[in-house]
Amino acid sequence: MNPHPSGPSPQPAALPDLHAPIPIDFDRSWFNELETRHQKGGPWDDWKLFNLALEAETASLVTSFEEMQCLKHLNNVTPLPHQTETARKVLFEMRGRAILADEVGLGKTIEAGLILKEYIVRGLVKKALILVPASLVLQWVRELNQKFGIPAVAQKKEHSWHNDVVVASMDTAKRDPHKNILLNNEYDLVIVDEAHKLKNKKTSNYQFMLQLRKKYCLLLTATPVQNDLGELFNLITLLKPGQLGGQSEFAANFVVDKRLPKNEEQLKDELAKVMIRNRRGDGELEFTKRIVRNIDVELSPEEKNLYDGVTSFVKDQYQANGGDLNSMLSLVTLQREVCSSRDAVFVTLVNLSKKLAPDSPIRDRIWDLVDLIRQIKANSKAEKAMELIREMNDKVIVFTEYRATQEYLLKYFRERGMTAVPYRGGMNRGKKDWMMDLFRGRAQVMIATEAGGEGINLQFCHQMINFDLPWNPMRVEQRIGRVHRLGQTNDVHIYNLSTKGTIEEHILHLLHEKINMFEMVIGHLDVILERFEKQHSLEKSLYQIILESGSDEEIASRVDSLGREFDTIKSELDAEAEDRGDSGGLQQLLGG
C-alpha cells in the first residue's frame, strides 16, 4: 500500500550524511583583482559607487529562506490571491517541481511567471527554458517581459539558445540540431505549457523531456488527465518518478480500470504533493452574473426586400446545385450577412460575381440584388445599437462577424459624434495594444471582429453588444469570455440584436433558449459541443436547415430538434458526472 517503501537502495552508500559539515565555497576572484590593482597602483573605483553598491545589495538581499520576494519586484501585474498562494506552495512545499493544473482562464501563466521571478530574484535560476506551442511563443515572451520584467527572448536561430531565458516551441526544441544543443545544456528551470501533450511515454516529446537536464520543472495543463489514469502517472514521472510508486505498484495500488481509480483518498494526497488545481467556483474565484437581453430589430421595407431577395437567390442556387452543401457555404454566408449590414452583403456579392463567367445568368441576378442594396438608406440595427449605447452611457464592446460591417459602424458612429475604435485579428500586436489603450482611455466603443486569441482582456468594460451572432457557440463563448472573466467585478450585460423574421431569430432562439448559451458556465460547453459534433457539424446542420426548409415553421421546428439533441447530450453528461460522483472517477479525482 505504501507507494514509497524505504526498500533497499541500489546504491546504499550514496545517501547523504545528515551531519556532515556543510561545504563552504570561497570565491576568491576578488582577491586576484585587488592584488593586481595594488601592484599596479590602481585604477581605483569611486567610494560613492562602492557605497551605492552596498546599498543596492542590502536592498536586494534575500534575508529569509521562506518569504516570497518577487512581489516587491513586480510593478506591472497584480497577482490574484489564488495565484500567489499557488506560487508559494510550489516554491516552499513542492520545491519547484509541480504540475499547475488550474482550469482554463485562471492564470497558469501568471503563476509560472511568479515562480520563475522568485527563483531569478533569489539567484537560484539563471538559465530557464520555456517550451510552448508555436502559436504562444510571442505571447509568453511579451508577458514575461512586460508583466514580470524578465528579459525572455523568443528562440529564432540556433544562437538564440545562448540567452538566459528562452521561449521556444516544443516542436523546434525536440528536433536536431536544437535537440542536441539543449540536451548538452542544463537548465535551472524548465516550464512546459500545454503539458498534456506529454502524457504518452512513447512520443518524441516525452522522451525529449525525460532526457533534458533540469533542476526545477513546471508542467502547465488544464487537463492533466483526459482518458486514462496512466496519463497522470506519466506526467508525474517526468517530474518526480516514484511519487506514485513504480509502474506496477501504481497499477496495483491505484487503478481499477483506466478510467477508474481506487484508494482515492490516498491517491489524492499523493497528487496534492505534485499538482495544484484551482477551479472556478472555489472560494473567491466566483464569477459575476451574466445579464442577457435580446433586442428585436424591425427591418425597414427596403431591408426586408433585400433579405427576401437574397434568400430566394440562395435557395435557387442550392436547388440548381442538386443539394450539394459544401459548394454552398459562401452563399449561405450571404444570408447571414444580410442580417448584419448591406455593406457586408455587397462585398460578398461583388466577389462572387468576379468569379463568374462574364455571360453567366447568375450575374444578372446578382446585379438585381445590388440594386436592392442601393435602395436601402438606413441600417435599422445600427440605429438601434446607437440608441442602446447612448442609453447605457458606459464603455461597450460591439462584436460583429464582418469586416464590412465593422467599417460601416465606425463611420456611422463617427458621423454621430461617438468615438469608436476597431479591433481585428489582422492587426499587428502594437496596433492591437494601441486600440486597447484608446478604448481604455477616451473611446466609449470598441468594434471588434475577433474574439479569439489572447490579449483582449476587457475587465474594465462590462457591456457587450452582439451586433450579429456567430453560429458556432464556442465563438459566442469566446466573445463573452473577453469581458466576463476573472477580475471582472461587475455583472456583465449582454445585448443580442436580432432582426425580426429572419434566420437570425432562429439562431438566437437556438443559442439562447435551447442551448442556454449566454448564461452557461464556460467549462462545460466545449465538452457538449465536442460530443455533438461527433455526429455532425452544428454549423453545417444549420446551413442545411436553412437551405432545405420551405417555410419559417419548418425552420423553427428543425432548429428545435437540434436544440433537443443538445439537451440530450447535456443530460447525458450530467448523468455521467453523477455516476462518477458515486463511484469516484477521474473528474472527482481532480476535484470535480
Added chain:
Amino acid sequence: MSMTREQIRDFVMTYLEATECQFLEKSPHHVTVKLSPRADRDLTNRPYYWGFIDRTGAEPETMSFSFIFDPEAHQAAEKAKAAREQANAGQPMETAQEDTLLGRYFGAVRPLPVLGPGRIQREELAFGSPRLKQIFEAARKGGRYVYLFEEPGPRQRTALLPAAYEPWLGVCFKVEFCCDMKREELHFYGVSLQSGTVDESFQSRIAGKPLVPRLPENIHIEPTRLSLDAGRLALEQRLTERIQAYDDIWAKEARERLSDELALIDTYYKDLIKDPEPERAQGAMEQYEARREEIRWQYEPRIVVSALGCGIFHLRSPR
C-alpha cells in the same frame, strides 16, 4: 528587503552625481538628465556606438532621460503645468500624449520607449524595474575596489608631527546559504595589516569618517606586518568560524529532503534497472543516474562566499 521611493530617488541622484551627469530638470518626483559618457556606457546598451566612438575619437553624443520616481505626483504636476501653459497660450497640449500612442503603435513586440517632450526617453523607476536593476549593476561594477585615506582634518596640515595611519584590508562578503531555497547575508569585515586585528563591524568603524582617494599631507603610514594574502586568510577564517557557529537546521532539513527524494526514485527504478533486457536496463540506469544528479543539484546544501567589494583603507591610528 526593498526600497522606498525616497530611497530610490536618493540612490539614483547619487549615482547620477557620481558619474557626473548633467541635470536638466529636477523635482521631488522626477529628474531629467543628460548622461555623462560613463553613465551612457553603463545604461544605454550601445556597445557598437561606443566602439565606434572609441575607434574614431569622435565627439560622443550621450542620451538624455527623464526618470520618474513618483508617477502620480509627477503626472499631477505635469497636468498643472500644462494647464498653466494652456491658460497662458490658449493652446491644447495634446502632442505628448499622441507621442505615447504612436510609440506603442510602432513597437511590434515590446512597446517603444516612451518619449516625453523633446524626445527624451521617459522611465518610471520602481523597485524591480529593469532600469533600476541596471543602475544597481552599474554601481556594483563601478564600485568594487577602493584605495582610501581617512581625511585628517584641517589642523593636521600644520601639526608638528605627522599623524600615524594604519592600513586595513576591508572586504564586504556576501554569504549565500543554498539548497533548493536560498538565504543571503552581508558581512563587512576588516583586518588591520599592521596588527592583524580583525574587526567584524568594519562598516561602523569607517562610518562617519570622511574618506578620500588621495594621500593627505603630513601623515605617516605605519609599515604593514601582514601581507594582503595573510589578511585575506584571517578574514576568511573568522567568517568560517562565525558561519560554523550558526544553527544548521536548514541544511539538515535540506539533506532530509534530499534523502527522501533519493529514496523515492529508488522505488521507481529498482525494478527497471534489473530488466532482463540489457539494453533496457542500461537505459534505465542512465536515467536513474541522471535523476539522482538532478536531485543533488536541487537539494544539496552548500554555502558560497563571494565579495561584493573590497579595498585598502588607511585609517588614523587611535592614540
